Amino acid sequence: MSAIRTVLGDIPAPDMGVTDAHDHLFFRSPVLAGQELDDRQAAAAELRAFGGLGGRTVVQWTPRGLGRRRADLVELARETGIQVVSATGLHQAVHYDPDHLARIRDRLAELFVHDLTKAPVRSGLIKVAGGFHGLDAHARHVMVAAAEAHRATDAPIAVHLEGGTAATQVMDLLCGVSAVRSEAVILGHLGRSPDTRAHLEAAHTGAFLCFDGPSRAHHATDWRLFDELAALAEAGHGHQILLGGDTTTATARASSGGGPGMPFLLHSLRPRLAREFGEKFAAEVFIDNPARAFAADWE
Structure with a gap:
């Protein structure tokens, strides 16, 4: 039976509820030095605010080596009552020490499978990343390893599309070459390249389409x-759309006074979705679609 793998254990997919499909509670990278997400109290405040508006689940896309803080995720899930899904995988090479990448290069699939199936706090998805309008050698290597881990576990694969680009190349590699089910792929950041034709092309592959990152940046x-959501819905792809906050810096949190943070999805975006497209569509995007996108047959 399909289930969502949270940091507190597996839950039936229908229990996922209202979901922030792409966000970060903790995140650190040399690329964002001085802007780390490392404040546990602020993370708790974001979760409580999200839950106070009806939110039920947050999917954290922070992969290996970027400060996932899985033990803290467990404690936060227990304290706030919000279900949290954690990620394995790797981001772009620029986020890591080259020596570290060299040490783990030949056992990525093994590490991903361990995180998904054997770690004390298990991950529920694999995060990978493309490049700007293409895939470099690191991206290809990580995606092939992610595909191997997917075939071993059925875990979904979430993809950072740099600037919203290279979706076709990603899907060709993951699904065409590496035999990943298209519906097991979540393409992130599509809105960063507001090319409706490219969005429709990505939708035709069968992948889930995540629009994320409302922030000053x-x-x-x-x-x-x-307009992008309308074009997809009118073309019959409403069942593939996901929405997330993608909070990657402290100033992007609502609890910091900056924001808009996780609560924005529910106090602003969801009511607008319901007004413009109907409550059924809003429920599909925030409840039904995530329950399918992040479910896997783990056993």
Whole structure:
């Protein structure tokens, strides 16, 4: 039976509830030095605010080596009552020490499977990343390892699309070459390249489509969002759409006074979705679609 693998254990997919499909409670990288997400109290405040608006589950896409803090995720899930899904996988090479990548290069699939099936706090998805309008050698190597781990576990694969680009190349590698089920792939950051034709092309592959990142850094994507969603819905792809906050810096949290953070999804975006497309569509995006996107047959 399909289930969602949370940090507190597996739950039936229908129990996922209202979901932030792409976010971060903890995150650190040399690329964002001085902007680390490392405040446990602030993370708890974001979860409580999200839960207070009806949120039930947050999917953290922070992969290996970037400060996942899995033990803290367990404690936060218990304290706040919010279900948390954690990730394994790797981001772009720029986020890591090259010597570290060299040491683990030949056993990535093994490490991913361990995180998914044997670690004390198990991951529920595999995070990988493409490049800007293409895939470098690191991205290809990580994606092939992710595909191997998917075939061993059925875990979903979530993809950072740099600038919203290279979705076709990603799907060709994961599904065409590496035999991953298209519906097991979640393409993230599509809104960062507001190319409706490219969105429709990505939708035709069968992957889930995640629009994420309302923040000062990505504000240029916000005002295009509803036109993009309308185009996808009108073409019959509403069942593939996901929404997430993708909070990657402390100043992007609502609890910091910056924001808009996780609560924005429910106090602003969901009511607008319901007004413009109907409550059924809003429920599909926030409840039904995540329950399918992040479910796997773990046994």
